[in-house]
Amino acid sequence: MKSQRLIVANWKMNPETPEAAREIFLATRRVGDKLKRTETIMCPPAIYFAGLAKLASKKVHIGAQNLFWENSGSYTGEISSTMVKSSGGSHVIVGHSERRELGETNEMINKKVLAALKQELTVILCIGEKERDAHGEYLSFVKQQLGSALSGIQKKFVENFIIAYEPVWAIGKSDREAMKGSDMYEMYIYIKKVLTEMLGREYAETIPVLYGGSVSALNAEDILNNGHVNGLLVGRQSLDPIQFKDILTIADAQVKAAK
Numbered sequence: 431m432k433s434q435r436l437i438v439a440n441w442k443m444n445p446e447t448p449e450a451a452r453e454i455f456l457a458t459r460r461v462g463d464k465l466k467r468t469e470t471i472m473c474p475p476a477i478y479f480a481g482l483a484k485l486a487s488k489k490v491h492i493g494a495q496n497l498f499w500e501n502s503g504s505y506t507g508e509i510s511s512t513m514v515k516s517s518g519g520s521h522v523i524v525g526h527s528e529r530r531e532l533g534e535t536n537e538m539i540n541k542k543v544l545a546a547l548k549q550e551l552t553v554i555l556c557i558g559e560k561e562r563d564a565h566g567e568y569l570s571f572v573k574q575q576l577g578s579a580l581s582g583i584q585k586k587f588v589e590n591f592i593i594a595y596e597p598v599w600a601i602g603k604s605d606r607e608a609m610k611g612s613d614m615y616e617m618y619i620y621i622k623k624v625l626t627e628m629l630g631r632e633y634a635e636t637i638p639v640l641y642g643g644s645v646s647a648l649n650a651e652d653i654l655n656n657g658h659v660n661g662l663l664v665g666r667q668s669l670d671p672i673q674f675k676d677i678l679t680i681a682d683a684q685v686k687a688a689k
């Protein structure tokens with residue numbers, strides 16, 4: 431298990447200007463560079479990607495929000511893993527629920543995962559159910575998402591793999607409606623169990639699991655501490671450098687406390 435915390439900022443389709451993007455990035459880099467055990471991964475919209483990648487540092491990395499599985503060709507509007515890599519990116523979010531909502535299937539996600547790993551990008555695979563049910567069907571839904579995304583992956587690439595559990599029902603809500611740390615811990619155990627079945631214990635243990643969905647400075651500590659996750663995937667609050675600074679500081683402090 432990696433002892434480092436990973437905090438991923440998913441800016442989604444924000445902010446509206448490159449000047450604002452640069453300002454948010456630099457403000458966060460100032461904080462992220464000082465943290466001892468936390469790595470920050472900033473995922474801006476593709477149009478800002480190359481400009482911001484020049485500003486990436488040892489502790490504050492740049493990731494894409496999506497990519498296409500071919501390296502080049504007639505695919506209007508898409509970006510490839512080779513483009514992400516050669517523009518200075520190190521990570522990519524794959525399978526976000528907002529993309530799944532636009533028609534991305536498990537099969538497409540698997541192709542994206544394989545293409546990204548081949549370029550030695552670190553994949554942040556998003557999984558998560560739309561809703562909970564009393565019979566636990568959401569568990570088999572999550573298992574299926576994991577199984578198909580990981581299909582055909584070579585074990586040597588496992589170290590470039592991060593799982594972000596983002597239940598759709600918890601995204602874009604108030605922090606009170608986010609998942610509680612203790613509930614996240616149950617899901618963390620379940621994800622590790624599924625990964626162990628798929629890859630064996632040794633590999634399963636090395637894959638970090640993050641939580642995403644209405645994370646704020648108010649619930650970050652509970653989720654990190656009681657959820658036992660390796661980090662967070664943060665949406666709206668990552669666009670506000672003051673709020674995001676608090677989340678990053680909490681994440682780093684929690685690692686210190688656990689030592």
Ligand code: 13P
Pocket residue numbers: 440526596600601602603642643644645663664665666667
């Ligand atoms: P919010 O933090 O805005 O709920 O977004 C979560 C998310 O989808 C991050 O990928």
